[in-house]
Amino acid sequence: MLHFVVLVNKQGQTRLAQYYEYLPMEERVAMESEIVRRCLSRTNSQCSFFQFKKYRVIYRRYASLFFVVGADEGDNELSILEFIHNLVETFDKYFDSVCELDIMFNLERAHFLVDEMVMNGHIVETNQKNIRTPIDLLDKMS
Template structure:
């Protein structure tokens, strides 16, 4: 099960966070600060997986954004690494090469795309066309794109 998803810039600022189990705000702040600090300190030669408390962290860096997913011990790290790539490709397709500003100025759409892919901590959809269809409908209804 996925515990949470974070999108963080190179300065360690969280741009998107989505939690799938209840965590107090003060605990979230502490966990995010600690995990982000550890991810930023690792070099590119190191593995993209690490143990943290009672769960595992899988992360991948794309341009100026770190995509970080925390999972329980039953999940496969390699499948989560591929899922991160799928999320990035989906964002790339919607935002035409996603960047930090796309996430910041379209946080609602970024969350909506993620919500189409993950429900209650379980990956439910990876097909980019199916994920983006409801977002495109709402965009057309709002007069965008």
């Protein structure tokens, strides 16, 4: 089960945060800052996952953004890395080569795409066309 999906930039600023369990805001901020500090301090030769409290943190860096997912300890890290890659590809196709500014200025669209993929902490859709169809319909109506 996924507990959170967070996108942060290289400076450690959160650009998108989606939580699937309740955490008070103070705990979220403290947890995000500690996780980001650990992600930024790791080298390219280190693996892309580590244990943080009760979470298995899996992350991947694309350009200036870190895509960070907190999962259960028993979850398959490689499948979460594939989920992250699929999320990035979906963002790329929707935003035409996604960048940090696309996320910042279209935050509701980014949340909508994540919501189409994950429901209550479980990955429910991986087909990029199925993920983009509802938001494309919304865009046509606008």
